[in-house]
Amino acid sequence: MSKFGKLLLACFLVSCAVTSAYAGGPFGVDKRRVIIEGSTTVLPIAQAAAETFMRQNQETDVTVRGGGSGVGIASLIDKNCDIADSSRSIKEAEIEKAVGNGVSPKAHVVAMDGICLIVNSSNPISALSRKQASDIFTGKISYWSDLGGKTERIVAISRDTSSGTFEAFGILVLEGQKVRPDALMQASNQAVASTVSRTPGAIGYVGLGYLTPEVKALDIDGIKPSKETVLSGQYPVGRPLFMYTNGVPDGVVRDFIDFIKSDEGQKIANEQGFVALK
Amino acid sequence: MRRFLGVFLISMFSLMCFNFNKAYAGEIDLLLQKLVEKGVLTPGEAQQVKTETKEEIRKEIVSAKYELLPEWVQRLKFKGDFRMRYQYTRQRAKDDTNQARIRVRLGAEAKVNDQMKVGLGLATGSTSDPRSTNVTLGNDPTTPGASKTVILDYAYGSYSPTTWLTLTGGKFKNPIWQPTDLLWDTDLNPEGLNMQMDYRLNPSLGLFLNTEMFVLGYDDAKGLNSLMWAFQPGIKYNWRDKVDLRAAVTGYYFSNITGVGKFAKQSTNSLTRNNQYKYHYNVVNPSLEVGIRDPFSSIPVLAKYIPYAGMFSDFVYNPDPDTGKSGFDAGIKFGHEKVGDWGQWQSRILFSKLGRDAFLDIFPDSDRYNGKTNMKSVEAILEYGLGKNTSLCLDYYWAKSLSQQTSGSASGSYLPQQVVQVDWNLKW
Numbered sequence: 001m002s003k004f005g006k007l008l009l010a011c012f013l014v015s016c017a018v019t020s021a022y023a024g025g026p027f028g029v030d031k032r033r034v035i036i037e038g039s040t041t042v043l044p045i046a047q048a049a050a051e052t053f054m055r056q057n058q059e060t061d062v063t064v065r066g067g068g069s070g071v072g073i074a075s076l077i078d079k080n081c082d083i084a085d086s087s088r089s090i091k092e093a094e095i096e097k098a099v100g101n102g103v104s105p106k107a108h109v110v111a112m113d114g115i116c117l118i119v120n121s122s123n124p125i126s127a128l129s130r131k132q133a134s135d136i137f138t139g140k141i142s143y144w145s146d147l148g149g150k151t152e153r154i155v156a157i158s159r160d161t162s163s164g165t166f167e168a169f170g171i172l173v174l175e176g177q178k179v180r181p182d183a184l185m186q187a188s189n190q191a192v193a194s195t196v197s198r199t200p201g202a203i204g205y206v207g208l209g210y211l212t213p214e215v216k217a218l219d220i221d222g223i224k225p226s227k228e229t230v231l232s233g234q235y236p237v238g239r240p241l242f243m244y245t246n247g248v249p250d251g252v253v254r255d256f257i258d259f260i261k262s263d264e265g266q267k268i269a270n271e272q273g274f275v276a277l278k
Numbered sequence: 279m280r281r282f283l284g285v286f287l288i289s290m291f292s293l294m295c296f297n298f299n300k301a302y303a304g305e306i307d308l309l310l311q312k313l314v315e316k317g318v319l320t321p322g323e324a325q326q327v328k329t330e331t332k333e334e335i336r337k338e339i340v341s342a343k344y345e346l347l348p349e350w351v352q353r354l355k356f357k358g359d360f361r362m363r364y365q366y367t368r369q370r371a372k373d374d375t376n377q378a379r380i381r382v383r384l385g386a387e388a389k390v391n392d393q394m395k396v397g398l399g400l401a402t403g404s405t406s407d408p409r410s411t412n413v414t415l416g417n418d419p420t421t422p423g424a425s426k427t428v429i430l431d432y433a434y435g436s437y438s439p440t441t442w443l444t445l446t447g448g449k450f451k452n453p454i455w456q457p458t459d460l461l462w463d464t465d466l467n468p469e470g471l472n473m474q475m476d477y478r479l480n481p482s483l484g485l486f487l488n489t490e491m492f493v494l495g496y497d498d499a500k501g502l503n504s505l506m507w508a509f510q511p512g513i514k515y516n517w518r519d520k521v522d523l524r525a526a527v528t529g530y531y532f533s534n535i536t537g538v539g540k541f542a543k544q545s546t547n548s549l550t551r552n553n554q555y556k557y558h559y560n561v562v563n564p565s566l567e568v569g570i571r572d573p574f575s576s577i578p579v580l581a582k583y584i585p586y587a588g589m590f591s592d593f594v595y596n597p598d599p600d601t602g603k604s605g606f607d608a609g610i611k612f613g614h615e616k617v618g619d620w621g622q623w624q625s626r627i628l629f630s631k632l633g634r635d636a637f638l639d640i641f642p643d644s645d646r647y648n649g650k651t652n653m654k655s656v657e658a659i660l661e662y663g664l665g666k667n668t669s670l671c672l673d674y675y676w677a678k679s680l681s682q683q684t685s686g687s688a689s690g691s692y693l694p695q696q697v698v699q700v701d702w703n704l705k706w
Contacts, residue, residue, distance in 0.1 A: 037481055040519065065481035066519040079441055080478060089333060095340040100352060102392065104341075107333035109326040160575055161585060185581065231321040233328075240329045261326075277322030 032060045032252050038072020038085030041164025042241050044272040045111060046085055049260045052268060056259075060252055076244055077101050082253045084244040087113065087164060088171075104247045110260050111269035111276060114208035114230035114238040115169055118193060118215040120200050125149045127219035130236055133173050136203060139180030144201065156183040157195050157204035165189065169205050172237045189273060209273030230275045241274065306331060358384040359705040363412065369695040379412040383431060394437050397450070399467075401431035407543070409463040409644035432467045442477040454488050454508055455526055457567040457590035459643035460607035460630055466641060468492040470505075484514040486526070497538050504538055507531040512565075521570050522588075528563040532638070535559060546650040547639045548599065557598040557635050565592050569615065586615040586624075594636050602634030602652060602680070609657075622663035630655045633680065647677035647695055654680055664702075671701040 036046050043066045050062035067075075072084035077098045090098075090105050098105050117133055119125060125147055128136075135141040137156055145151045158179050159166040170176065186192045189210035196202040197214035204215075208225060211217055217225050221236050229235035249257050259265050266276035310324040319327070344352065361381040368374045385399040403411040404427055413426040434448030446453070449469045456462050470491040478484040492506040512526025535555050540547075548556040569588035574580035591608040609628030617624050632642065634652035647653040655677035663669050678694035 035481055063480050063482075065516070067516075081481070090337070092336075092340050095337055096344045099341045099344050100389075105337060107330050107337075109329045112322075112325065161572065161581060181579075181582065187575070228321060231325050233325065240325070242333075266322075275322075277326050278320060 034060065034062045034083065034252055034256050035081040036062065036064045036083040036085060037067055037075045037081040039069040039087040039164065040066040041087035041113060041168060042085035042110070045269050045274060048268045048272055049265055053256055053259050062256065073244065076105060076246060077103050079103065082245065086242040086244060087168060087239065090244060105244045106247055108243045108245065108257050108261070109240045109277065110243050111241045111274040112230050112238055113168055113241055114225060114235055114275050115165060115172065115205050116208055116211055116225040117203060117205050117218040117220060118196050119203050119218060120196055121214065121216050122200050123149060123216060125218065126216065127222065129221055130173055133220065134175065134177065137174060137179055137183065138177045152201040155199050155202040156180055157192050157202050158183040158185050159192060160185045160187050165205070165207055168239065172239065207273035208275055209270060227275050353389040355387045356385070357706065359703065362702040364700045366698045367695065370693050378415040380415060381411045383411060393439060394435065397432065397434045399431040400428050402426055403429050405429055408466050409649055411465050442475055444474045446472045454490060454510055454528060455512060455524070455565065456592065457565050458592045458607035458609065458628065460592045460605060460632060461563060461594060461637050462641050463643045463649065482516050486514065487511050495541065500538065502534045502538060504534045519571065521568065524567045526565050528565065530559065530561050530563065532559045541640050543640045545639050546634055546652045548635050557596070559596060559638050561594050561596040561637055563592065563594045566590065571615065584612050587612040596636050599635040603636055605632035605636040617661045617663045617669050618667065619663050620665045624661050626659040628657040645697060645699070646675055652680050653677050667705045669703045671703060673699040673701065
């Protein structure tokens with residue numbers, strides 16, 4: 001073997017040793033480590049809960065990463081994470097893949113997501129159907145007069161494309177259709193509420209936790225947006241948020257799930273703008 | 279205690295529902311409603327129990343369905359694709375060509391046990407050209423409608439003793455990561471052994487290591503095996519789901535290349551007077567790819583149409599020859615991260631240069647200047663999603679020699695070549 005070949009072999013052996021040592025894989029696993037991955041919608045709850053949980057349990061290390069619900073579930077199936085965050089129910093194909101890989105995805109509901117349509121307080125409209133809301137945000141309806149309101153142009157305010165609220169609104173209201181190109185995209189729920197409060201013809205959408213007295217929340221399909229209607233499943237623009245584990249969790253993973261379902265964990269979910277279960 | 283009793287009752291009831299009749303799901307809702315009315319459960323807890331119970335029932339039903347499938351079906355996975363291509367080629371001193379070509383690939387992977395798999399792939403193509411699985415329609419003017427050849431594209435066995443280590447033997451899809459096809463045509467499947475280590479230190483940072491032995495050929499006369507060894511350590515890094523970075527340095531070592539007869543598809547590498555390779559190809563190849571999601575989030579109009587942008591680069595250096603010892607490929611891509619559905623699109627623009635002896639000329643992308651070294655090129659690609667798993671792709675190449683040709687009818691020219699490919703891709 002030439003010098004170059006020997007050098008390659010040496011590099012390979014050193015890399016194996018370094019990778020294994022840093023990875024901790026074959027030489028011992030850290031029992032107090034939790035890896036959470038998945039939905040960007042659930043991400044703020046998981047991050048805030050992880051911070052508090054680690055403060056209370058100094059020996060634990062909770063790592064949280066987004067990537068999307070599909071990424072998180074795929075990671076759980078591949079046994080690369082302990083908890084998969086998901087803003088949707090696991091798909092049948094994913095369950096089949098999980099079962100084939102020896103993983104039993106167990107759902108834990110950690111909060112509810114309710115999205116409210118808001119208009120400027122001067123707007124006489126107080127209710128819309130989901131179809132009307134969809135027509136407004138896809139550009140089929142552009143004047144409030146078409147809905148029995150003032151002869152005023154509709155100013156659609158949307159969340160930016162990277163937000164979980166945008167994703168949820170796209171699924172629950174737009175049913176996969178694209179938001180009208182002239183919609184003003186805002187980077188936060190607060191920015192949407194603030195813009196709507198300042199713009200007479202504006203309509204926007206925010207998480208239930210971001211409703212302010214400066215804007216008017218609209219009923220959808222005759223149902224008022226409230227914690228009660230979201231929790232009862234009556235409100236049509238609501239959905240459960242999940243954390244999936246491989247089977248019934250134990251050890252530090254169980255401790256974390258218990259924490260997030262506790263009063264303290266649910267308070268964190270509420271602070272992040274979601275509907276707490278307690 | 280009352281709350282615990284309520285949850286216990288629901289759990290037992292839902293278990294009965296699953297065992298006897300799934301239609302009882304509505305009964306759970308009624309029972310939960312009663313428990314909420316009596317103050318045993320809060321509405322939130324009722325919603326939680328209802329949703330988790332429904333999820334559990336759904337999982338049990340799907341698992342039961344899956345487990346009812348014959349075991350051999352559970353162990354098998356199939357995949358495949360079909361591509362219809364129109365190709366126009368224009369090269370100085372040659373006639374323009376117009377070709378209609380197709381490619382079909384069918385792959386299967388069977389799980390032997392929890393740690394071992396066997397893979398098998400069939401494709402159109404010919405055994406004489408490992409860098410292409412295309413077949414040209416009407417290529418035999420004497421036999422219109424002639425049937426096409428299907429070849430064994432790959433066949434391998436793999437062993438994964440842990441989730442981060444896989445050993446593969448046989449003929450397999452090249453696991454060496456390459457952000458461009460400067461050095462490797464994606465159709466070329468190495469034959470030999472590979473070891474892949476892929477370990478995530480944490481959700482943001484991962485390390486990988488590929489080690490490969492590729493059996494290139496055996497010289498009967500001299501009793502020598504020509505081998506390629508590759509060693510590729512690399513990192514994968516994700517920053518807040520906004521930025522993905524992957525970087526690696528690959529070292530290639532070829533044994534018994536010089537002094538042994540050239541390979542059949544040799545075209546541009548330097549040869550000795552005895553038609554043997556003049557130089558060693560023990561090269562170093564650093565690679566880098568960076569992808570950014572929502573790069574224009576502050577500009578709403580751009581953010582809507584360009585949700586992803588990235589850049590990628592390959593560099594290769596061979597210390598042995600005096601000239602033509604290096605090469606690079608650098609490019610950008612923008613549009614959607616992947617093209618998998620209607621309206622999604624992605625465009626890529628690449629600039630490449632590959633010295634005559636920077637790498638073995640039997641491996642690079644065969645569409646770019648017929649897979650030769652000693653060339654520079656520009657490539658522009660536009661892919662548009664026509665629906666789920668189907669897309670239309672327009673690919674344009676412009677390439678020419680780095681030094682004047684010294685043989686053939688076009689002696690003394692740089693022989694520029696332009697290729698336009700229009701592909702209709704269907705995957706399943």
